[in-house]
Amino acid sequence: APEDVAHAIRGAIRERVGIPASIGIASTKFLAKLASEKAKPDGLLKIEHGSELAFLHPLPVSDLWGVGESTRAGLETLGVRTIAELAAVPLSLLESRVGHANAAHLAALARGFDPRPVVVDASARSISVEETYPADLATREAVAEELLRLCDRLAVRLRRAGTGGRTVTLKVRFSDFTTITRSSTREEAIWLRPDLWDEARRLLDRARVGGRSVRLLGIGVFHLAAAGEPEQLSMGQATVDAVVEAAEEVRRRFGDDSVIPARLVSGRPRHRPQGDR
DNA sequence: TCTGGGGTCCTAGGACCC
DNA sequence: TCTGGGGTCCTAGGACCC
Numbered sequence: 001a002p003e004d005v006a007h008a009i010r011g012a013i014r015e016r017v018g019i020p021a022s023i024g025i026a027s028t029k030f031l032a033k034l035a036s037e038k039a040k041p042d043g044l045l046k047i048e049h050g051s052e053l054a055f056l057h058p059l060p061v062s063d064l065w066g067v068g069e070s071t072r073a074g075l076e077t078l079g080v081r082t083i084a085e086l087a088a089v090p091l092s093l094l095e096s097r098v099g100h101a102n103a104a105h106l107a108a109l110a111r112g113f114d115p116r117p118v119v120v121d122a123s124a125r126s127i128s129v130e131e132t133y134p135a136d137l138a139t140r141e142a143v144a145e146e147l148l149r150l151c152d153r154l155a156v157r158l159r160r161a162g163t164g165g166r167t168v169t170l171k172v173r174f175s176d177f178t179t180i181t182r183s184s185t186r187e188e189a190i191w192l193r194p195d196l197w198d199e200a201r202r203l204l205d206r207a208r209v210g211g212r213s214v215r216l217l218g219i220g221v222f223h224l225a226a227a228g229e230p231e232q233l234s235m236g237q238a239t240v241d242a243v244v245e246a247a248e249e250v251r252r253r254f255g256d257d258s259v260i261p262a263r264l265v266s267g268r269p270r271h272r273p274q275g276d277r
Numbered sequence: 278t279c280t281g282g283g284g285t286c287c288t289a290g291g292a293c294c295c
Numbered sequence: 296t297c298t299g300g301g302g303t304c305c306t307a308g309g310a311c312c313c
Contacts, residue, residue, distance in 0.1 A: 065311090065312085066286095066310085066311065066312090067311090068310060068311050068312085069310090069311095070309085070310060070311085071310075071311085099287070099288065100287090100288085101286080101287055101288085102286095102287075102310090124284080125284085125285070125286095126283090126284070126285080127283090127284090128282090128283065128284075129282085129283085130281090130282060130283075131281090131282085132280090132281060132282085167305085167306095169306095169307095177279080177280075179308085179309095180307080180308085181306085181307060181308070182306085182307080183305080183306060183307075184305090184306085185304085185305060185306085216281090218282090218283095220283090220284095
């Protein structure tokens with residue numbers, strides 16, 4: 001029975017990790033997640049088949065997956081606070097308030113309908129790195145240098161994932177917290193640091209940062225495709241691959257900081273983000 | 278509440294094509 | 296010269312989640 005499985009999981013977690021765990025059991029993924037939240041801090045809650053709506057309907061809409069502060073406020077202008085009230089709203093009215101896709105999603109969840117299958121090991125759709133700086137970056141040179149460092153970190157992540165991306169996105173947050181993105185899409189995926197850096201510089205130019213100071217920089221790729229597709233083999237490419245391979249080997253032995261672009265080598269202490277995985 | 282890092286998905290407008 | 300309908304892709308931004 002599901003309860004037996006749940007007890008076994010909770011016992012195993014307590015024994016091996018030493019912390020309590022809560023588990024929800026229900027007929028859909030969403031209800032099970034909600035049940036586990038209601039079971040916290042250290043419990044087990046099963047929603048019996050047939051009593052789903054009795055459990056769901058009195059709860060506030062903010063308990064729904066996909067309802068954050070913005071959607072919650074929008075629903076409140078309709079006089080909707082509970083999931084029961086949401087279930088009673090005509091779909092067309094809901095669409096006008098929260099958009100087509102979100103309306104369909106919320107209407108379904110509010111009725112306890114959630115046909116999503118359990119998917120194990122869904123593969124990533126994008127890979128990115130970003131960093132908020134302890135002190136804003138005040139000069140164009142400082143921004144470029146940090147961006148190069150981020151490209152290097154991204155290249156390491158892509159290398160380890162064995163993937164590259166067709167679309168590169170630059171993210172810039174200014175000191176007033178306004179945030180912009182610039183992206184560009186290529187015919188072929190890229191994953192090597194020099195290619196990422198080329199693209200990042202072009203995006204930085206397009207971002208018109210000007211003299212504004214920068215609080216956060218991020219760089220990432222999506223439209224992922226396996227790296228190292230053999231379509232453009234050449235002597236040059238083979239050499240680049242060998243260099244990347246050698247650098248990766250050194251990193252494995254001496255840490256991520258052991259190989260960095262020459263431009264970043266200086267007498268200044270390097271800013272080191274913690275916990276680079 | 279002055280806000281870290283890494284993600285997913287959606288929307289809307291525009292370009293471009295048939 | 297202006298006009299339809301429909302589709303895909305790209306770009307920028309936003310909401311949301313853990």
